[in-house]
Amino acid sequence: MATNRRERLREATMNEIRAAALAQLSTGGPSAISLRAIARDMGLTAAALYRYYDSLESLTEDLCADRYRSMTRSVVAARDAQTDCVSRLRAMCLAYREWALSHPQEYALICGAPVLLTGDTPQEGPAVEKMEAAVDFTLAFLGPFAEAWAGRRTPPPALLPGVLESLDGVVVELLTDKLPPEGIVYFVNGWARLSGAITTEIFGHLRWAASDAEPLFRENLEDMLRQLTA
Template sequence: MNAVNYGNGVPGSQGSSRLSAPTRRERLRTSTLTEIKDEARRLLVTGGPDAISLRAIAREMGMTAPAIYRYFDSLDALVEALAGDLYIELSEVVSAAKHDAGDDPVAQIMAMARAFREWSVAHPAEFALILGSPLPGIVAFQESCDDEHHPGVEFGRPFMETINALWLREQYPTPPRSMMEERLAAHLEPLRAGHGEEVPIEVAWAFLSGWSRLYGLVSMEVFHHLRWAVSDPGALFEMELHSFVGQFTGQSDKS
């Protein structure tokens, strides 16, 4: 973390923070960028991903189409920026759920999984943009997930840290390490780029296995692909969630 410079302590000194304060032009640009992304999200919610266009946003904001290109040089760049904001929002929801769950890692996992589902069901258009069929801007966003500060990595970090904490507390059942080393280890480079080379392969497997199961159910619920089977997808999600955490505790009745 960078240190904050509060000045030299001399009375009347303004310190370097005053020099780094944003100018009026910079504040206006930041405000306009936020307004553009807010309008893009509104179009997403009301019309789906295909409704987002720079021309439509410019029209709604009273800008000329060429003017908006001073802020985003392409639609893909705007979609990528919006995706980052949505992942940050989702990360904050998940992290808050983890904090409120107390110190028990199993309770934290269940709280985070439930928070993820609740946000996704409440925001189906946003879910579709960042976790559905990817638009070109989303493809670029996903392909850049090799930085620990990437919003997508930040979203996954609370889950990874908690599953790792469980492993350190008591090694839970996993496939044999030799099997995972042979079949999985060589393919974990993208995950390790964001979460660190030191992630045990058992933790990586548990993380990916759990994400596949829980994301799969949430995705089917959001896109209404479970209506043929269950009247309450939440009940099925809870069963699967209890089954998942059962591998850490040896039981599946954790509430």
Template sequence: MTTTTPSRRDRLRTATVTEIKQAGRRLLVTGGPAAISLRAIARDMGMTAPAIYRYFDSLDALVRAIVTDLFEELRISVEEVAAAHAGAPPLTRVAHLARGFRRWSLAHPAEFALMFGSPIPGVTPMAADCSPANDAGARFAESFFTVLEEHLAQHPLPEAAESLDPDLRQAFQPYLDTFGDRFPLPVVYLFVASWTRLYGMVAMEVFGHLQWAMTDIEPLFERELHGTLRQLAR
């Protein structure tokens, strides 16, 4: 199989795209999601604003590219955590994945806000079929799906749980339309139910919404995590 070496022009374009995204991320970190703008990036890079449009045709496109990169970074981060415990039982690895997600989120609050928080003013919220950002988010979720599927292979769900209630199954149609049936719906359901619980905890902590009540959120997170694992173990 032969490979084609990118032309100098393509290499320069790739490098400029990377630099633009890095500049956008710096603005995100220093000023929050609303600080990202093509004009500010152009100024930071010594370019004219119209020149940016040769690489990204809109602010929406740039934000989606940054989100895509962030989901890939997050996925790699949590998978490295799980890989360090490769010999552990599946649910133990799920716990490490969740802890890895929390640690990354707390270390990158601005990035977390862009990925999971309120939409940026003037930027169209990402639709369910928004690729490649949505695909990157799905690959992050698959890190959990894969381990959950391994757990269910060892500990099958009770027969009553194998088929979801018809109304609940219908509610997952957007998932089926976008990603097909690679993972059984009960696995997807378990992930979504568990994710909602743990994501809520992490979001509250990242955004500082529990500071009025607690000085250290980790014990509460661990308690909720263990409760979630008990549910998955049934």
């Protein structure tokens, strides 16, 4: 029982640290997160704070994992409110964009560093939790995508030489049970197109074209859905 109590107290303190880091992030962006400032605001010594997070990187990776989970909850709720696969995908993509627009600094933190899956990936800790949360977010789209792909009316176009050979990421293995090679390529390219459109808008790189990017996003999304179900 004592161990459980210690674990609860530790988790409560970590939640408080994350909340403080999130407040810094929301007001000043990723560069504003400071372990020393968090320790000062919580009435802790820097040494005491390092018992929970041994580095700023460790804290930001944990915060990234938490924000990925928040984003996943939003898109899953949107998915589960619909009945057919295309409506689910549409709702999820719109929820993804809405979350990013509502949490621009948190989205900037998520986009700040790639999630790398290699043989050197640690087996535990904030880095692997961030990796798992990012993968869970991406794979939340897989079910309705695979259902929509299975309902295609026409064969997909032939792939260019070398495309399949280029897909050597670890997550690709998780797609093979649900999708044929052509479907995997479309999923990866569609993901790049979707997240690219959102990221471009969030960082202001579409202001030269439109003050309101939502109609462009919706047109882009509908074009992707038409190609998916052709």
